[in-house]
Amino acid sequence: MTEFEVPVLSIKNLNKQFGPGCDHCRNPEPMALIKNYCSVCGTVYACRDVSFDVYPGEVLGIVGESGSGKSTLMQCLYFDQETTSGEGYISSYQNGLKNLFEESSQQKRYIRNHLMGKVYQNPLLGLKIDFSSIGNIAEKLIAAGSRNVGMMEARGSELLSKVNIPVHRRKEAPKNFSGGMQQRVQIAKALSNQPPILLLDEVTTGLDLSVQASVLDLIKSLQREMNISIVLVSHDLGVIRMLADRTLVMLEGQVIEQGLTDQILEDPQAPFTQSLVHSLL
Structure with a gap:
């Protein structure tokens, strides 16, 4: 197996539920839930047995309607939420042998x-909005153990120029x-390490x-230049x-279809994916 066949990130049977669950909704019968909600105990099954791999330099898209579980999945991946159960492995962490979700908070x-960056839909979650832009990047570098002010300033300036923030506005x-500029600062911060x-x-x-297009062009060019692996959630x-490159389609907390993006857009199999694709035409 070559290094390119080893996933950078591997997720197996990730589950996230909000609520205790009960005998009714633990029943394997599909009729036990209304979509992904239990009407008896009120538990929401936000992610149900989600599994996928991401390979070096690959962009994996995750698409689904609002409430499909895709943002909850991202929160679990970045430890903003605790998973209910499941396994996650990063090839460059402990030789890919340690389940990320069972590790200590430290x-x-x-x-x-060190191993992940995240760009949030709401910049208020990803940035200290009153800090300078370069200070936001320094914060991420300090969290990873950097102490050299000159190095942090140089790295911050380099990244802010990469994401087209004018030099005179970096402070x-x-x-x-x-x-759009806030999202570009978030991208610079996420890539700092x-x-x-x-x-x-x-x-x-x-x-x-027009701003969407410039942010997407920026992401595409940075991804190619840095050969970074991306998990991208969008509706x-x-x-x-x-x-x-590849896409997962989520509905009611589950992955209902996955494959090469072209294949999913040109020949969708699941009825929900078909309606999604037709709405784009």
């Missing part, structure tokens, strides 16, 4: 700071920036179409078509 912090706070994995959660939602098939 180790999870290490993984977040300005993101609260003064437009939505050169993580092998970048998580993008609905990064263009709420942006003007917009146009975004998925532009960026993703």
